[in-house]
Amino acid sequence: MAAGGLCLCGLLRLLCSLFLPALFLSGILCICLVVLLCGVRLWIQRKKQLSSAGRDGKRPLLVAFFHPYCNAGGGGERVLWCAIRTLQKKYRNVTCVVYTGDRDATGEEIVEGAFRRFNIKLIHPVKFVFLRKRFLVEASLYPHFTLLGQSLGSVFLGWEALLKCAPDIYIDSMGYAFTIPLFKYLGGCRVGCYVHYPTISTDMLSVVRNQDTRFNNAAFITSSPLFSKFKLVYYYFFAFMYGLVGSCSDVVMVNSSWTLNHILSLWRAGACTSVVYPPCDVQSFLDIPLEVEKSTSEYSIVSVSQFRPEKDHPLQIRAFAKLLKEKRVGQQPSLKLILIGGCRNQRDEERVNNLKRLCEELGVSDDVVFRINIPFEELKRHLAEATIGLHTMWNEHFGIGVVECMAAGTVILAHNSGGPKLDIVLPHEGRVTGFLAEDEDSYAETMAYIFSLSPEKRLEIRENARRSVHRFSDQHFEDTFLLSVEPLFK
Numbered sequence: 001m002a003a004g005g006l007c008l009c010g011l012l013r014l015l016c017s018l019f020l021p022a023l024f025l026s027g028i029l030c031i032c033l034v035v036l037l038c039g040v041r042l043w044i045q046r047k048k049q050l051s052s053a054g055r056d057g058k059r060p061l062l063v064a065f066f067h068p069y070c071n072a073g074g075g076g077e078r079v080l081w082c083a084i085r086t087l088q089k090k091y092r093n094v095t096c097v098v099y100t101g102d103r104d105a106t107g108e109e110i111v112e113g114a115f116r117r118f119n120i121k122l123i124h125p126v127k128f129v130f131l132r133k134r135f136l137v138e139a140s141l142y143p144h145f146t147l148l149g150q151s152l153g154s155v156f157l158g159w160e161a162l163l164k165c166a167p168d169i170y171i172d173s174m175g176y177a178f179t180i181p182l183f184k185y186l187g188g189c190r191v192g193c194y195v196h197y198p199t200i201s202t203d204m205l206s207v208v209r210n211q212d213t214r215f216n217n218a219a220f221i222t223s224s225p226l227f228s229k230f231k232l233v234y235y236y237f238f239a240f241m242y243g244l245v246g247s248c249s250d251v252v253m254v255n256s257s258w259t260l261n262h263i264l265s266l267w268r269a270g271a272c273t274s275v276v277y278p279p280c281d282v283q284s285f286l287d288i289p290l291e292v293e294k295s296t297s298e299y300s301i302v303s304v305s306q307f308r309p310e311k312d313h314p315l316q317i318r319a320f321a322k323l324l325k326e327k328r329v330g331q332q333p334s335l336k337l338i339l340i341g342g343c344r345n346q347r348d349e350e351r352v353n354n355l356k357r358l359c360e361e362l363g364v365s366d367d368v369v370f371r372i373n374i375p376f377e378e379l380k381r382h383l384a385e386a387t388i389g390l391h392t393m394w395n396e397h398f399g400i401g402v403v404e405c406m407a408a409g410t411v412i413l414a415h416n417s418g419g420p421k422l423d424i425v426l427p428h429e430g431r432v433t434g435f436l437a438e439d440e441d442s443y444a445e446t447m448a449y450i451f452s453l454s455p456e457k458r459l460e461i462r463e464n465a466r467r468s469v470h471r472f473s474d475q476h477f478e479d480t481f482l483l484s485v486e487p488l489f490k
Helices: 002-049 075-090 107-118 146-164 177-186 202-209 225-246 257-267 282-286 313-326 346-362 376-385 400-408 418-424 440-452 455-472 474-489
Strands: 061-066 094-100 127-130 169-172 190-195 251-254 273-275 298-304 334-341 368-372 388-390 411-415 435-437
Touching: 061 075, 061 146, 075 094, 075 107, 075 400, 075 474, 107 127, 107 376, 146 177, 146 225, 169 177, 169 474, 177 190, 177 225, 190 474, 202 225, 202 257, 225 257, 251 257, 251 474, 257 273, 257 418, 273 474, 282 376, 282 400, 282 455, 298 313, 298 376, 298 400, 313 334, 313 346, 313 440, 334 376, 346 368, 376 400, 388 400, 388 440, 400 411, 400 418, 400 455, 411 418, 411 440, 411 455, 435 440, 455 474
Parallel strands: 061 094, 061 169, 094 127, 169 190, 190 251, 251 273, 298 334, 298 388, 334 368, 388 411, 411 435
Antiparallel strands: none
């Protein structure tokens, strides 16, 4: 018994002799880390103070937007360029900076592309900071643990951006929340963000929990309770980290009621969070004359969205094929499905090729047209000629393409979820503005119903939709955006 007591006392003394030095060493390392971070912050601040002054002798206020794919043609890019134009209108002593990885284009080409695609002309020049490490945020680099990999990659990309240009105000306009504490605590910046889509949402947690197969929840995971539980733990851990970094923001802007609900749940930063609907160029589409359709030999159904997996273009093609199959032989007029969208990279181009193969398998290749990276005027022409505007993304965060279709005078058919359900395709003054569907059958049935309506009835729906979209105009965005970012300029 005495020997056992001696052994226990010896073990305790050994643990104490190891614990105390380890604790001391950990403390020293923590102090060194704090000193290092403080030194880096002071160095960045000094570098910022030494930057050149403007013509009036005053150093301009640098407002930087983190948007690694600013030369893409999606709704997020339209928000970026409208935000920059809005700040240029309001503040005279502001220089806007864009961090981008689009090194295959010059700054002039990027600005020209914004004008060509979105009809947005900037008032003053923009400073572009070209980043070399954008590959670190490519999803293809992380076949597993994609959310975590891309988020950590964004920190390294953000560090490159901060070293190249330390701004006074930093705005993440593309959803890289993990860069926010970097710029706030090391860069000494006032920070804000515009959230198009939460990196993780309670809906994503629900999908994993219920073992539903989706584009971001593979079948081999849903078929295994063990893998599903492991992924759920991983998602909860990531959601906690995401909420932690997001709560560092001084200003949070979200693009819809759906996004607002998720961000409030995850970030718990309600005091500085507001809904700023994305700017939709409704006026350009409202200029399209709206009148009763004339008899024609062909009706077109138009989809406007980037060729990304979450947009679910296969659902559009399958629903269209089902519509054609159930259409009586010899019935007139004929139908065309026109898929309009932007391709950001080779993976998007491969996705388009897969969609074309799907058309061949379903026997609708002659009836489906792909229009990729087209100019604004061509987009406007296609929408002016279309009868139905089609949208199929589940839980679309907002849906600029949905608004554009409604403004252009198409009868919108969108997914019964997310922004289209909560913010856009709502009755206006008690009248129908469009339709919602959820699966292949309901999409095909609703398209058939829309075509069965009289031209006069379709005109009534189109007019109601047009009246309802004024709340998504450029001017409304400018007013709410300036109101939201005002704390960053005080």
